Amino acid sequence: MMTMDFLNSHVLSFSIWLPILAGVMVLLLGSDNKPNFTRWLALAFGLLAFAVTLPLYTHFNYADGGFQFQELARWIPAFNVNYHLGVDGIAAPLILLTSFTTVIVVIAAWEVITKNIAQYMAAFLIMSGLMIGVFSALDGLLYYVFWEAMLIPMFLVIGIWGGENRVYATIKFFLYTLLGSLLMLVAFIYLYHQTGSFEIADYYQLPLPLTAQILIFMAFFMAFAVKIPMWPVHTWLPDAHVEAPTGGSVILAAIMLKLGGYSFLRFAMPIAPDAAHYLSGFMITLSLIAIVYIALVALVQKDMKKLIAYSSISHMGFVTLGFFLFSQLGLEGAIVQMISHGFISAAMFLCVGVLYDRMHSRQIADYGGVVNTMPIFAAFAVLFAMANSGLPATSGFVGEFMVILAAVKYNFWVGFLAATTLIFGAAYSLWMVKRVFYGDIANSHVAELKDINKRELLILSVLALMVIGFGVYPQPLTEFTHATAAQFLSHMAISKLPVAGL
Amino acid sequence: MEYIKTDLITALPELTVLCMAMFILLLDLFIKPKNRIVIYVLAQFTLLAAAYFTVSTYNPSVGYAFSNMFVDDPLADVLKLMTYLGTSMMLVYTRQYMQQRGMFRGEYYAMVLFSMLGMMIMISGQSMLTIYMGLELLSLCLYSLVAFDRDNARATEAAMKYFVLGALASGMLLYGMSMIYGMTGSLNITEISSVLLETNPKNPVLILGLVFIVAGLAFKFGAVPFQMWVPDVYQGAPTSITMLIGSVPKFAAFAITIRLLAQGLYPLAIDWQDMLLIMAVLSIAIGNITAIAQTNLKRMLAYSTISHIGFLLFGLMSANLNGFASSMFYITAYVLMTLAGFGMILLLSRQGFEAENLDDLKGLNQRSPWAAFLMLITMFSMAGVPPTLGFYAKFTVLQAALQAGFLWAVVFAVLMAAIGAFYYLRIVKLMYFDAPKDNSAISAPTDMQLVLSVNAVALLLLGIMPQTLMQICGVAISLSLQ
Numbered sequence: 001m002m003t004m005d006f007l008n009s010h011v012l013s014f015s016i017w018l019p020i021l022a023g024v025m026v027l028l029l030g031s032d033n034k035p036n037f038t039r040w041l042a043l044a045f046g047l048l049a050f051a052v053t054l055p056l057y058t059h060f061n062y063a064d065g066g067f068q069f070q071e072l073a074r075w076i077p078a079f080n081v082n083y084h085l086g087v088d089g090i091a092a093p094l095i096l097l098t099s100f101t102t103v104i105v106v107i108a109a110w111e112v113i114t115k116n117i118a119q120y121m122a123a124f125l126i127m128s129g130l131m132i133g134v135f136s137a138l139d140g141l142l143y144y145v146f147w148e149a150m151l152i153p154m155f156l157v158i159g160i161w162g163g164e165n166r167v168y169a170t171i172k173f174f175l176y177t178l179l180g181s182l183l184m185l186v187a188f189i190y191l192y193h194q195t196g197s198f199e200i201a202d203y204y205q206l207p208l209p210l211t212a213q214i215l216i217f218m219a220f221f222m223a224f225a226v227k228i229p230m231w232p233v234h235t236w237l238p239d240a241h242v243e244a245p246t247g248g249s250v251i252l253a254a255i256m257l258k259l260g261g262y263s264f265l266r267f268a269m270p271i272a273p274d275a276a277h278y279l280s281g282f283m284i285t286l287s288l289i290a291i292v293y294i295a296l297v298a299l300v301q302k303d304m305k306k307l308i309a310y311s312s313i314s315h316m317g318f319v320t321l322g323f324f325l326f327s328q329l330g331l332e333g334a335i336v337q338m339i340s341h342g343f344i345s346a347a348m349f350l351c352v353g354v355l356y357d358r359m360h361s362r363q364i365a366d367y368g369g370v371v372n373t374m375p376i377f378a379a380f381a382v383l384f385a386m387a388n389s390g391l392p393a394t395s396g397f398v399g400e401f402m403v404i405l406a407a408v409k410y411n412f413w414v415g416f417l418a419a420t421t422l423i424f425g426a427a428y429s430l431w432m433v434k435r436v437f438y439g440d441i442a443n444s445h446v447a448e449l450k451d452i453n454k455r456e457l458l459i460l461s462v463l464a465l466m467v468i469g470f471g472v473y474p475q476p477l478t479e480f481t482h483a484t485a486a487q488f489l490s491h492m493a494i495s496k497l498p499v500a501g502l
Numbered sequence: 503m504e505y506i507k508t509d510l511i512t513a514l515p516e517l518t519v520l521c522m523a524m525f526i527l528l529l530d531l532f533i534k535p536k537n538r539i540v541i542y543v544l545a546q547f548t549l550l551a552a553a554y555f556t557v558s559t560y561n562p563s564v565g566y567a568f569s570n571m572f573v574d575d576p577l578a579d580v581l582k583l584m585t586y587l588g589t590s591m592m593l594v595y596t597r598q599y600m601q602q603r604g605m606f607r608g609e610y611y612a613m614v615l616f617s618m619l620g621m622m623i624m625i626s627g628q629s630m631l632t633i634y635m636g637l638e639l640l641s642l643c644l645y646s647l648v649a650f651d652r653d654n655a656r657a658t659e660a661a662m663k664y665f666v667l668g669a670l671a672s673g674m675l676l677y678g679m680s681m682i683y684g685m686t687g688s689l690n691i692t693e694i695s696s697v698l699l700e701t702n703p704k705n706p707v708l709i710l711g712l713v714f715i716v717a718g719l720a721f722k723f724g725a726v727p728f729q730m731w732v733p734d735v736y737q738g739a740p741t742s743i744t745m746l747i748g749s750v751p752k753f754a755a756f757a758i759t760i761r762l763l764a765q766g767l768y769p770l771a772i773d774w775q776d777m778l779l780i781m782a783v784l785s786i787a788i789g790n791i792t793a794i795a796q797t798n799l800k801r802m803l804a805y806s807t808i809s810h811i812g813f814l815l816f817g818l819m820s821a822n823l824n825g826f827a828s829s830m831f832y833i834t835a836y837v838l839m840t841l842a843g844f845g846m847i848l849l850l851s852r853q854g855f856e857a858e859n860l861d862d863l864k865g866l867n868q869r870s871p872w873a874a875f876l877m878l879i880t881m882f883s884m885a886g887v888p889p890t891l892g893f894y895a896k897f898t899v900l901q902a903a904l905q906a907g908f909l910w911a912v913v914f915a916v917l918m919a920a921i922g923a924f925y926y927l928r929i930v931k932l933m934y935f936d937a938p939k940d941n942s943a944i945s946a947p948t949d950m951q952l953v954l955s956v957n958a959v960a961l962l963l964l965g966i967m968p969q970t971l972m973q974i975c976g977v978a979i980s981l982s983l984q
Contacts, residue, residue: 075969076968076969076972077969078969078972078973078976079898079901079972116867119871141897144888145888145889145893148887148888148893149887149888149889151887152878152882152887155927155930156930156934159930159931159934159935160867160934160935166935167931167935170931170935171924171927171928171931174923174927175920175923175924175927178887178920178923179917179920182916182917182919182920183913183916185897185900185916186900186904186909186912186913186916189897189900189901189904189912190904190909192901193901193904193905
């Protein structure tokens, strides 16, 4: 009884620390000499870590738009830093997505990763804990520590298990992100000196003149825009995706990009609401460039992973667009889009991984007619490509449709430009499918392909279920976010400029 | 008679170290080479005894001795304890290295103890004379230690360079002190500050004196533009001595900076703040950018030191208790990181082989995952990436500087920190992403492996729980500088 209470009141701490400790255990116990033991151990821990996050779904109070599952303890009293955790309707689904994706990544690595298995599995488990920490931290410095710490395992994952040009890609990834983050640190320190604490709740209440708000917003923008990534600071992403092992790409696309989006809602916008309104035209412009221009860039890619990477940037443009329309529909659509993109991009990268494991090539030109030798796999791949292009009855449709509706309401031409994605998205996704899967068998390598095994079937089926499930019945997602989005918008509507004469 | 007794008790740790150092020097004449381990044990015992006396005579108030030339305040006690700890770790790391290179001699230990005595006197210096005396004792020991491997041409050259430039710096410091003495009529730190508060601090001679003092201090720290000796000495000296030069003496340098600038010349803060700002910004820029071009690990760490000193100055130039405490925290973190970094070089070196090139780290993860992991923590800590101690060190000094209003300097510093991250990442890259160049097993005494592990893991654990160390620094500063 006591233990149950303890578990229930520390759901978030368990969600963070269990995978981190599990990662350490895997490092200590696992080795390349006993690969299967290491894999099963990692899977068991992954499932356990997923299980401890489930109360976030079962015990979530949908009517409450504030922070739930809160935990508060003193951490560094010298600077008034607290170990303060809590989630709202935006963070909770993202945490579930994180722990879920980690299990998928562990299974996806099963026979693929053969060197340093323990380190690989441990890196993903630890990363999962750190990312959940980012989603649940309600203290600025705690958040920052998690935010930067997760770079270390990702840096190693790309660098150790990545492709040929991995060193360049991973160092670029690290330095880009670090540079943006350090400016965010300066903003946090500034806010600390203004309020005397690192509590996010205190920052929400702090009145700030417009210049200060704009500077703070830009400092946060540097950190988050790199992470999302927004045009023009997106260039690290295609490199990182192409060179990363499949698991790394999946986590990058499914979770890490969402960290940037989530952080806009948690920090940049509510702390500097006037600056957010003031700069909304700028942000919408950048989002539209991402949606249209990057989609065109995706169209001409020859490398499948690069194509999906550009498609991710384009889809994340929808997320930022939805944020800066300041409407309930747009905001909820953006959040749904984040979750949905988590499933779809993960599935797309896993599909490329399936092909790459067999052919050791990501070039579209090396394929053709795969459907003849891998019919089951082709069915899945086509489904995910459809979802990626926003086909109704897949989760990809719901978020995009909501954002487009909100955009049309905001301004017809913004909506119009955003809606072009339905054409471009379909064009680059389906054209790739056509070239890879249909037509005659292109070469002898394709002729020798074997269809997916049970393990791959399991992963892809689960993801397909999610993609179709949320496409047909998106209710659970919007239920999560509804109250939080409403509260967020009412906060954003109140100016934080100091009242003159006070 | 009574006050002599108090004086002696106040300086008990110093007296212990002095007596033991001389005893070791004598003992070495009568001891057989194969029994020389006794001397090592004695040196460690000396540190333990000094620590015991420092702790047992601790009291939270400020006490003076030897006609106010010597101060015993919490700041001195804490810094001395850290010095013992650092020296002790350094002795553990260097034992095998010295044995394998025929430098495992009594003079080494006596010299290390004498140099530590110099540091202790600097830390407790309440008069400019005491400070200078301690500094010279330290410097002379270090000059000769650099040349300890006397048949090594590069080491001798480094020692010569160090000596000439170091003597110049001492001269500048002394010249500055004489001007301050001329204008205030006192050598005592407290008296200087009270005289300055009463008189006009805008006197040009005072400012000139201040310039010389700051230049002398900058020389000892290795801050730009007085950094020229650092890379050459770091590279030329035997690694064990580089480790010594790079680590604990920084505590003493920090202490005399606090004594001279934060206590004695505090009324001139507005003038020295600007000087420190320029040096800080230049040190961070030149240190970080030049480090990228290095292929020698020791040289790279030398430039890394220069940039760390720049960050340290960010705390000092804030000129308030918050800033001094954060600088103290920074210097502690820096010494721990330096010990771990050079400890790793010593770990990878063996008979006839110096692991001092970056390429020697290649594929370390395959040779020894644990060693690679320790170096990984150290490198990320030096780069200031959370959750390591190095992050909090940077965080504390930057918040102090921001509080003091140096917004753009802080922004510049963080941009440079991102550039600096590159060369630390390169080390991680070599260890984890590249194939090993040689596959020889890593052999080191158990005690060294153990201490090195504790040292590097501490960088991580103190990063997760930094509160205690922050508090120690904060309390030591606020009790000593009222």
